Amino acid sequence: MDFALTDIQRDIQNAAREFAEKEFPNVARECDEKEEFPMELWKKACELGFVGVFIKEEYGGAGLGYTEAAILMEEFWRVDPGCGNLLLTSFGTEIIQQFGTEEQKKKYLGLIPSGKAIMGCGITEPNAGSDVFMASTTAVKDGDEYFINGSKTFITNGTIADVILVFCITDPNTEERFGKHSFIIVETDRRGFEATKIKGKMGIRASDTAELSFNDVRVPIKNLVGDAEGYGFKQVMHLFNLNRLLATAQAIGAAQGAFEKAVTHINKRIQFGKPIASFQGVQFMIAEMATKIEVGRNMLYKACWLIDKGIFDPKAISIAKLFAGEASIAVINDAVQLHGGYGYIAEYGVEHFYRDAKIVEIYEGTREIEKITIAREILGR
Amino acid sequence: MNFALTDEQEFFKKMVTDTVDRLVVPKAREIDEKDEFPRELWREFSKLGYLGLRYPEEIGGMNADPVTAMIFYEQIARGSVGFAQSVIMNILMGTYFVFRFGSETMKERCLYPAMRGEKIGTMCFTEDQSGSDLSATRTTAKKDGNEWVINGTKMWITNGPIADMATVLATTDPSLGNNGLNFFLVEKGTPGFAPGQVLDKLGCRGTVTGELVFDNVRVPEENLLGAEVNKGIEYLGEILDEVRVMTAAMAMGIAQAAFDEGLEYARKRVAFGKTIGNYQLIRAKFADMATEMEASRLMIYNAAWRIKEKMNCRKEAAMTKMFATETCLKVVDEVTRIWGANGFAHEYNPQRHFRDARFLLSGGGTHEIIKDFLGRMIIGKPR
Numbered sequence: 075m076d077f078a079l080t081d082i083q084r085d086i087q088n089a090a091r092e093f094a095e096k097e098f099p100n101v102a103r104e105c106d107e108k109e110e111f112p113m114e115l116w117k118k119a120c121e122l123g124f125v126g127v128f129i130k131e132e133y134g135g136a137g138l139g140y141t142e143a144a145i146l147m148e149e150f151w152r153v154d155p156g157c158g159n160l161l162l163t164s165f166g167t168e169i170i171q172q173f174g175t176e177e178q179k180k181k182y183l184g185l186i187p188s189g190k191a192i193m194g195c196g197i198t199e200p201n202a203g204s205d206v207f208m209a210s211t212t213a214v215k216d217g218d219e220y221f222i223n224g225s226k227t228f229i230t231n232g233t234i235a236d237v238i239l240v241f242c243i244t245d246p247n248t249e250e251r252f253g254k255h256s257f258i259i260v261e262t263d264r265r266g267f268e269a270t271k272i273k274g275k276m277g278i279r280a281s282d283t284a285e286l287s288f289n290d291v292r293v294p295i296k297n298l299v300g301d302a303e304g305y306g307f308k309q310v311m312h313l314f315n316l317n318r319l320l321a322t323a324q325a326i327g328a329a330q331g332a333f334e335k336a337v338t339h340i341n342k343r344i345q346f347g348k349p350i351a352s353f354q355g356v357q358f359m360i361a362e363m364a365t366k367i368e369v370g371r372n373m374l375y376k377a378c379w380l381i382d383k384g385i386f387d388p389k390a391i392s393i394a395k396l397f398a399g400e401a402s403i404a405v406i407n408d409a410v411q412l413h414g415g416y417g418y419i420a421e422y423g424v425e426h427f428y429r430d431a432k433i434v435e436i437y438e439g440t441r442e443i444e445k446i447t448i449a450r451e452i453l454g455r
Numbered sequence: 456m457n458f459a460l461t462d463e464q465e466f467f468k469k470m471v472t473d474t475v476d477r478l479v480v481p482k483a484r485e486i487d488e489k490d491e492f493p494r495e496l497w498r499e500f501s502k503l504g505y506l507g508l509r510y511p512e513e514i515g516g517m518n519a520d521p522v523t524a525m526i527f528y529e530q531i532a533r534g535s536v537g538f539a540q541s542v543i544m545n546i547l548m549g550t551y552f553v554f555r556f557g558s559e560t561m562k563e564r565c566l567y568p569a570m571r572g573e574k575i576g577t578m579c580f581t582e583d584q585s586g587s588d589l590s591a592t593r594t595t596a597k598k599d600g601n602e603w604v605i606n607g608t609k610m611w612i613t614n615g616p617i618a619d620m621a622t623v624l625a626t627t628d629p630s631l632g633n634n635g636l637n638f639f640l641v642e643k644g645t646p647g648f649a650p651g652q653v654l655d656k657l658g659c660r661g662t663v664t665g666e667l668v669f670d671n672v673r674v675p676e677e678n679l680l681g682a683e684v685n686k687g688i689e690y691l692g693e694i695l696d697e698v699r700v701m702t703a704a705m706a707m708g709i710a711q712a713a714f715d716e717g718l719e720y721a722r723k724r725v726a727f728g729k730t731i732g733n734y735q736l737i738r739a740k741f742a743d744m745a746t747e748m749e750a751s752r753l754m755i756y757n758a759a760w761r762i763k764e765k766m767n768c769r770k771e772a773a774m775t776k777m778f779a780t781e782t783c784l785k786v787v788d789e790v791t792r793i794w795g796a797n798g799f800a801h802e803y804n805p806q807r808h809f810r811d812a813r814f815l816l817s818g819g820g821t822h823e824i825i826k827d828f829l830g831r832m833i834i835g836k837p838r
Binding site for chain 1 (some may be wrong): 759826830
């Protein structure tokens with residue numbers, strides 16, 4: 075066994091930390107308040123090579139692993155989760171890299187790390203969340219085109235994306251429920267496509283989220299991801315495995331960020347004639363918080379290690395995300411608590427973690443779905 | 456990074472799992488009910504060489520690395536905690552200081568027989584007024600010519616009533632607190648050394664635990680286990696992390712035993728026309744238990760790896776002990792719930808796991824002490 079990061083991974087970690095600490099604080103509050111995506115910050119992050127690092131070199135990426143992607147995500151979320159989600163501008167490239175045709179890989183993948191385009195992935199619908207089979211957006215073949223009709227919601231990067239992978243029904247009549255859906259690549263400048271920003275999110279407000287509507291949107295048949303229809307579910311699961319990993323990293327990063335703020339605060343804050351850090355009740359909270367983060371980080375890196383070895387173990391990944399999500403919420407709750415009234419005020423920089431982190435227990439598989447996945451691996455269907 | 460066990464570790468795991476299933480599991484209930492040291496099992500188990508787990512091959516040991524040792528501790532505890540405590544005491548705390556500081560003749564007399572199971576060892580820290588606070592140790596050791604004279608009473612001593620040899624914590628001067636502590640080897644038959652009251656415990660039954668009395672016990676100079684006088688607390692530091700992580704590994708052994716019972720029951724118990732393992736609320740319990748057990752094991756292996764690499768892991772070891780124990784307590788609780796009223800019946804095993812798990816709350820450090828320690832590590836000393 076070997077639990078150490080490699081030298082390269084350490085360098086990446088340091089570079090990410092330096093960038094986030096230097097750049098994020100300049101824009102984070104404003105992006106949170108105005109619900110704006112940090113466009114300039116995203117460009118800088120692309121210039122420095124932080125986006126889509128797992129894209130292979132032959133397609134214009136850094137050819138790194140998901141461990142490195144997770145480390146970046148962790149460091150970014152440690153400073154500001156909303157800004158940190160600029161890394162999700164590569165959302166969907168995972169599917170193209172794994173399942174796309176050679177032509178699709180060459181055409182789309184290189185655009186993302188270089189900052190020439192933003193990608194998104196439309197799966198969720200008003201009536202299809204945890205139960206993705208319910209997705210009812212249709213893609214009907216007509217000559218050498220598909221025409222797409224339906225609507226999607228809670229779509230990350232919805233209003234800023236140049237390309238969106240849309241999860242559609244391509245075979246409504248099949249008995250095989252796994253063979254019903256496919257991903258279709260939709261360029262967002264196509265006629266009939268409309269994105270409406272969803273305002274009023276609780277957290278990660280710098281991350282763009284939208285409702286999408288498709289009204290007879292026509293795309294060429296070659297925009298079907300891969301060579302054949304009916305592999306949408308398999309592709310979604312691949313994407314979820316990877317993005318659950320990144321969500322785990324998000325949870326740990328946010329917990330670490332809030333934890334560090336709490337440690338600083340309790341050493342400065344004097345009550346009853348002493349820094350509150352000197353009270354045993356406070357020390358115990360810190361001990362529990364640190365333990366949860368340490369445990370969660372171990373889970374994260376084990377899942378990363380598995381994935382980078384090519385082992386997609388849904389149980390291991392779900393376990394990591396479930397644990398890290400709950401741990402993160404608990405740690406941040408305590409971090410706010412340790413700040414007292416200041417914890418409730420935006421200016422002191424901890425309340426946003428409380429709002430931001432909750433999403434980890436919801437997206438990429440709710441906590442309950444993670445439990446269903448884990449239990450199925452143990453007990454069978 | 457590499458989270459995989461080596462081929463040797465995998466092989467060892469399989470071997471020890473089989474051994475425990477074959478020899479220990481079938482006896483676990485009887486060990487608990489009789490609450491007597493299972494001498495016959497001990498003899499049989501000793502033959503397999505595991506008692507020399509941590510020691511070099513040259514002296515008949517297995518030379519196991521810390522990760523391998525943790526695999527062993529977990530498995531033996533899965534079989535029977537009552538038995539595991541006795542075994543682990545001989546493997547680790549009860550022999551370490553003799554191995555580290557004993558003379559060759561002392562090793563021949565005590566260590567090597569202990570590695571073969573012919574002698575039973577123990578280590579004595581706790582007293583009626585000192586447990587978490589070792590600086591309050593009141594057992595004294597006074598130099599008299601070329602002998603040490605030991606006086607005091609030790610409490611909660613694992614293997615105490617049956618020990619052939621004891622590593623005893625005593626102070627040369629109680630006013631020195633932690634800086635006066637030393638370890639001494641005291642062997643059975645030494646005048647003034649006698650077992651006292653045997654404790655009737657909630658769990659871990661089968662491990663005999665009790666008082667040890669030292670009444671003007673005289674031991675030769677060389678029985679001071681240490682290179683220097685009054686450095687005992689420093690020497691203790693050499694195994695403290697391993698002891699804590701070992702306790703975590705035992706917690707996983709208990710948790711796994713309980714988890715397996717729960718799984719079997721959920722698959723066969725029918726309610727409302729279906730086996731209860733079909734209900735989401737029961738399934739979620741398994742998801743939660745499996746998650747926290749997986750997390751605990753990663754902590755254990757990470758800490759063991761750090762010990763192997765000689766990295767500082769005081770903080771990680773403390774976290775691991777606390778986390779794995781809390782996980783175990785949750786698991787044994789949930790499994791008794793899954794078992795319904797049967798979880799409350801002595802006829803079945805879940806209640807045993809429930810009782811056994813409670814020992815983890817003091818063994819290896821109470822969680823109050825661990826949190827206090829972690830607080831210091833992270834924030835600094837309270838002012």
